[in-house]
Amino acid sequence: MNFEQIKEINNSSAMPTYGRYDLGIASGKGTVATDFDGKEYIDFTSGIGVNCLGYADEGWADAVSSQAHKLSHISNLYYTDATALFTDKLTKATGFSKVFLGNSGAEANECAIKIARKYSFDKYGEGRYEIITLLSSFHGRTMSTLTATGQDALHPDCFAPYNAGFVYCEKDIEQIKAAISDKTCAVMMEMIQGEGGVIPLEKDFVNEVCALAKEKDLLVIIDEVQTGIGRTGKLLAHENYGIKPDVVTLAKGLGGGLPIGACLCSEALGGVMSAGTHGSTFGGNPIVCAGASYVLDKVNNEAFLENVRANGEYIREKVSAFKNVKSIRGMGMMIGIEVEGKTGADVVKKGIDNGIICLTAKTLVRLLPPLNITREEIDLGLERLKSAIEE
Numbered sequence: 221m222n223f224e225q226i227k228e229i230n231n232s233s234a235m236p237t238y239g240r241y242d243l244g245i246a247s248g249k250g251t252v253a254t255d256f257d258g259k260e261y262i263d264f265t266s267g268i269g270v271n272c273l274g275y276a277d278e279g280w281a282d283a284v285s286s287q288a289h290k291l292s293h294i295s296n297l298y299y300t301d302a303t304a305l306f307t308d309k310l311t312k313a314t315g316f317s318k319v320f321l322g323n324s325g326a327e328a329n330e331c332a333i334k335i336a337r338k339y340s341f342d343k344y345g346e347g348r349y350e351i352i353t354l355l356s357s358f359h360g361r362t363m364s365t366l367t368a369t370g371q372d373a374l375h376p377d378c379f380a381p382y383n384a385g386f387v388y389c390e391k392d393i394e395q396i397k398a399a400i401s402d403k404t405c406a407v408m409m410e411m412i413q414g415e416g417g418v419i420p421l422e423k424d425f426v427n428e429v430c431a432l433a434k435e436k437d438l439l440v441i442i443d444e445v446q447t448g449i450g451r452t453g454k455l456l457a458h459e460n461y462g463i464k465p466d467v468v469t470l471a472k473g474l475g476g477g478l479p480i481g482a483c484l485c486s487e488a489l490g491g492v493m494s495a496g497t498h499g500s501t502f503g504g505n506p507i508v509c510a511g512a513s514y515v516l517d518k519v520n521n522e523a524f525l526e527n528v529r530a531n532g533e534y535i536r537e538k539v540s541a542f543k544n545v546k547s548i549r550g551m552g553m554m555i556g557i558e559v560e561g562k563t564g565a566d567v568v569k570k571g572i573d574n575g576i577i578c579l580t581a582k583t584l585v586r587l588l589p590p591l592n593i594t595r596e597e598i599d600l601g602l603e604r605l606k607s608a609i610e611e
């Protein structure tokens with residue numbers, strides 16, 4: 221089947237929810253994706269932050285396939301070794317007490333929202349359910365996480381009514397103070413707003429929010445769906461801010477290419493989601509957990525993380541010298557580039573012609589390369605990106 225036939229079949233059978241590029245990928249190995257005509261592309265997207273070890277990492281593929289041969293799925297009615305070993309590894313690696321496993325970032329955030337409301341209900345009774353989120357945030361596409369998302373453009377009338385209980389604020393401590401009422405139970409934020417335009421939060425602001433939340437007994441929920449699992453050069457991005465949140469959500473890179481969502485909580489919250497209050501048929505699937513255990517072993521390593529920081533610095537330094545680059549922001553290998561006179565979409569399209577795939581974030585070009593990319597691959601990718609930005 222050629223690419224034209226694949227496109228036609230896809231477009232006639234799949235709902236038209238995605239604006240796809242005119243590109244189909246047939247296979248991938250490491251940092252290189254190959255299209256249906258055999259053309260190779262350096263991948264600076266990691267499948268939107270998912271393939272943190274690149275395509276078809278040998279160790280990851282072995283871990284996944286040997287678990288698939290042993291036990292693929294059984295449900296959460298029973299114990300399995302792959303799931304138990306993974307939850308133990310993840311809680312120990314992150315310093316959180318308990319984890320709930322789902323299948324996506326949105327699901328991880330749904331769990332976080334439920335924990336915040338139930339914690340508050342159990343302690344204070346009814347009515348304390350509001351969650352403060354930030355403008356330009358992105359928390360998912362389910363009705364609750366979409367409502368939590370602080371972007372008017374993502375709240376069209378056709379999906380109304382949106383869920384009650386979310387309040388949006390600028391990244392301004394006075395606005396947050398003013399928004400807190402006797403209905404508030406939590407504050408939820410990303411350390412770097414990814415979809416919102418690669419916008420890192422200020423350290424002082426984050427620390428002030430955490431202090432305020434502590435004073436008012438509000439839970440601090442950090443959405444690390446995009447920033448977590450080594451992306452910023454620390455295992456979790458909030459480590460860059462020196463804070464200890466109550467709840468952290470993960471997805472994307474954690475699975476290394478298979479669907480996973482994780483909601484981690486502190487010791488004090490470990491018993492909030494009691495039996496029967498939450499669940500997922502696929503959550504904690506042994507195959508996914510075997511792959512995620514492998515990812516965690518690789519990424520939770522100081523030399524690996526140091527390399528992410530060094531490569532991020534290297535990319536930022538090189539890109540800032542390109543003609544037409546107005547500004548560059550981000551942390552580690554989560555990078556946003558503002559280009560003079562061109563939108564991110566212009567650059568991404570030109571990049572595809574040049575053999576590099578990148579992302580956009582609002583009007584910016586966004587780079588989320590595999591965390592184990594080599595310097596040679598970075599150099600080749602940057603050469604192609606340079607001409608897409610400069611031409």
Ligand SMILES: Cc1ncc(COP(=O)(O)O)c(C=O)c1O
Pocket residue numbers: 323324325326327329358359360361410414415443444445446447471472
């Ligand atoms: C910060 C953040 N939260 C939540 C989500 C939603 O994750 P998923 O698409 O896996 O539901 C995303 C996805 O881009 C995200 O970047």
